[in-house]
Amino acid sequence: MPDLLAILTPLAWPAAITLAWLAGEFGQRWTGLPRISFYGLVGFLLAAPQLGVLPPPGAGAVLLLADLAFGLVLFELGYRINLRWLRTNPWIGVAGLAEAGLTFIAVWLIASAFATPAIDALMLASLAMATSPATVVRVINEQRSSGQVTERALHLCALNCVLAVFAFNASVGLWIFRTSEDIGDALWNSLVLLGVSAFTGAVFGIVVPGVLHLLGKLTQDATVAYALAVILLVAIAHALGLSPVVAALAFGLTARHRRVAFSQAQRNFGALGELLTVVLFVFAASTLDWRKVWAGGALALALVLARLLTKTAGVMAFARLSGTSWRKGALTGLALAPLSVFAILMIEHARHAGVQVVEDLRAVAAVTMLLEVFGPLILQRALVWAHEAPELRHAP
Secondary structure (H helix, E strand, O other): OOOHHHHHHHHHHHHHHHHHHHHHHHHHHHHOOOHHHHHHHHHHHHOOOOOOOOOOOOOOHHHHHHHHHHHHHHHHHHHOOOHHHHHHOHHHHHHHHHHHHHHHHHHHHHHHHOOOOHHHHHHHHHHHOOOOHHHHHHHHHHHOOOOHHHHHHHHHHHHHHHHHHHHHHHHHHHHHHHHHOOHHHHHHHHHHHHHHHHHHHHHHHHHHHHHHHHHOOOOOOHHHHHHHHHHHHHHHHHHHOOOHHHHHHHHHHHHHOOOOOOOHHHHHHHHHHHHHHHHHHHHHHHOOOHHHHHHOHHHHHHHHHHHHHHHHHHHHHOOOOOOOOHHHHHHHHHHOOOOHHHHHHHHHHHHHOOOHHHHHOHHHHHHHHHHHHHHHHHHHHHHHHOOOOOOOOOOO
């Protein structure tokens, strides 16, 4: 008789992904809340430290699938960034620098007040600067939202990601230098890596549209071509130890400014994007341990509140100068609340690169769990209050 555990183990992830999809569909229908909140809840509950249905996450196929899903989202986000608009209205960029900088300082001060070690506090502050593009893009597409708050949230989300990756990699480089005193390794893992990642993504953004132009299929087959290109780009980033975040963003940004058509009907990359989104959020939540969530609860609550205040204040401060109202500035700041998936993937990559200090970031588990559930809801409400998305609808 075959070993029951040997049979059930390979079924764990397919079963969890199916259950998460069902929870998202029924949960959204009954409550009107974003599907991804339910994906995260299922992933957290089924994780090894909780119910133990899923095996402990590792650096294998599931992490690669999560990176592929994240790469597709980042490409779409990069494609939707309009650099001409930012050049015409530079105050939007200034607002992004202000809110990210305020968040970094506030989180670092609070973490230090809780007696968090200096390197841990720097990493925590770096991650807090970010806004999760997976959540922002998914909720905006799901709500079919459009307007000033939507566009500003997308642009500030991209800026936050770049700043957070830069700051986090600089912190990792500092940790490597302090532990090994290898300046070359420290520089590669901080500055050079980001430059090579951006260059690789930009090359894809030039080559792929060129190939499509030669084939005469810039519009009809663009979705499949770009999906395959993102998959290849993420695989290359994995193999070379590059940043898939920066590479995918640079790919989308370069493709956008090569004047390549990518119609609205192709958002989320169709069924492939939908499936990988479920994998991404289930995987992200499955890395969380309830014991760390509980242990870091007090610090996490303080960090979440501080992060909401600084991002809202930073965007509001430049709202009038950037051509919008105080109210829409505040709603844009609220829309930057999501964080979870971005932080988790950054930590997983750092951990697999040998940066063990991230294991001690207990507050990250609690922050990401809070924002895994409430981040999409805060974003959704901000879009509704801005009258850029319909009111919550659910089955009676």
